[in-house]
Amino acid sequence: MTAISTPADVDGAVRTLRPRLGERLLVAGDPAYPAARQVWNAAVTTRPAVIARCADPAEVSVAVRAARDAGLPLSVRAGGHDWAGRALRDGGLVVDLAGMRGVTIDAPGRTATVQGGALTADLLAAATPHGLVTATGVVRSVGLAGLTTVGGYGALIGRYGLALDNLLGAEVVLADGSTVTAGPEDDSELWWALRGGGGNFGVVTELRYRLHHQPAVLAGMLMFPFAEGAAVLAGYAEITDGAPDELTIMTGFLPGPRGPMAFLCPFFSGDDLAVGERLVARLRSLGHPVVDQIGVMPYSAALSMFDASMFDGSHYLLRSRWIPEVSPAAAEALVTGAAEVSSPYSALIVNRFHGAASRVDPGATAFAQRAPHQAVEVIAAWQPGDSADRHRAWADSVVTALDPVALPGGYPNLLGPEHEDRARESYGANLDRVLAAKRRYDPGNAFASAVPSLLG
Missing domain, CATH: 3.40.462.20 (Vanillyl-alcohol Oxidase; Chain A, domain 3)
Structure with missing residues (x-):
């Protein structure tokens, strides 16, 4: 289980983050707080103590460290298409990536680089003018990070595979606030685990996809x-x-x-x-x-x-x-x-x-x-x-x-x-390796609300 201080120091986290985030740091009572704590499923009524609306990976790193130092439960809101309420934890700190939706297309190289809060619609809007696509889900408002890191069933699965089969690499902020690159030539074990293990290992702030020529x-x-x-x-x-x-x-x-x-x-x-x-x-x-x-x-x-x-x-x-x-x-x-x-x-x-x-x-x-x-x-x-x-x-x-x-x-x-x-049964013979990756990259289970929960 995550080692947290008692009681959690909400005020300390606010003091740490306010100079960096300004009005993008939200607490209960702020005018923007009610909308920021909403996810796709309106039945989710969880009330986090702090919502950190990050603009770049450096701010994500600061927010993750602030949650750790203040003893606050941590969660990540990427695309926000959340039905089970995992993106929010009562009394916790939310790393909110809603402001990180940038997409860069390399048409000649047939790759796309997207930020961690990007939606399916964001990637397709940028790729479609080039006649390019990647494997996605079937709902355009779904966040790419949550979709891809768990699987990504979709309409192109037969020809191009799952969304995660098209992932070329990712940038991840780990539980200690450090930033690492996951890919076949970088941290290949983290890259393996990210393709199916969900958000258990860190905050995915950037994803790189293979694109395919598919005009229609x-x-x-x-x-x-x-x-x-x-x-x-x-x-x-x-x-x-x-x-x-x-x-x-x-x-x-x-x-x-x-x-x-x-x-x-x-x-x-x-x-x-x-x-x-x-x-x-x-x-x-x-x-x-x-x-x-x-x-x-x-x-x-x-x-x-x-x-x-x-x-x-x-x-x-x-x-x-x-x-x-x-x-x-x-x-x-x-x-x-x-x-x-x-x-x-x-x-x-x-x-x-x-x-x-x-x-x-x-x-x-x-x-x-x-x-x-x-x-x-x-x-x-x-x-x-x-x-x-x-x-x-x-x-x-x-x-x-x-x-x-x-x-x-x-x-x-x-x-x-x-x-x-x-959910654990779904990993079959891969379960022990997935659990080992969890212990390696998030030994304190900071990302306890990820899909699926692997520890605790």
């Missing part, structure tokens, strides 16, 4: 009546079984005007669009789509289809399971879960892991689950004022129904603090 994708949304959900899931399983790397499809159930609707969201990144069109035609034939919006567009534009699903001020709770395939038993659990949904805002999403991501040696990165599989995302969403109990019960019932066909472990970004045992 064939992508969009097909939505079907709920009654056709079972047929859609069965067809999805059949089509993806022999699909090329260039086709990644998401499926499941999304909110509709009169209840849940089955959906298929294809992304075809291949060079021969005629191949993609034929595959999309097969998807259409699985039912009678009432929404059919598929076309050729820049990758960034394709991701914008999910922007409307993010409601400001909503309360969220996530659950997840890894399953090897959308078998009849898994499909039945998903259809039943959708039929019993507790909120008109909730969703069930199946993310496919295949292709390039599945051909990486499981020992090459901390992320160990490299066999083809499906990551099921159970998103319970409701409005403020509604009791969380029935929504939690619904989400738990869905994953319980999937348990008989589930793989060990699960995607840590979708698992809450109460499921750390499952």
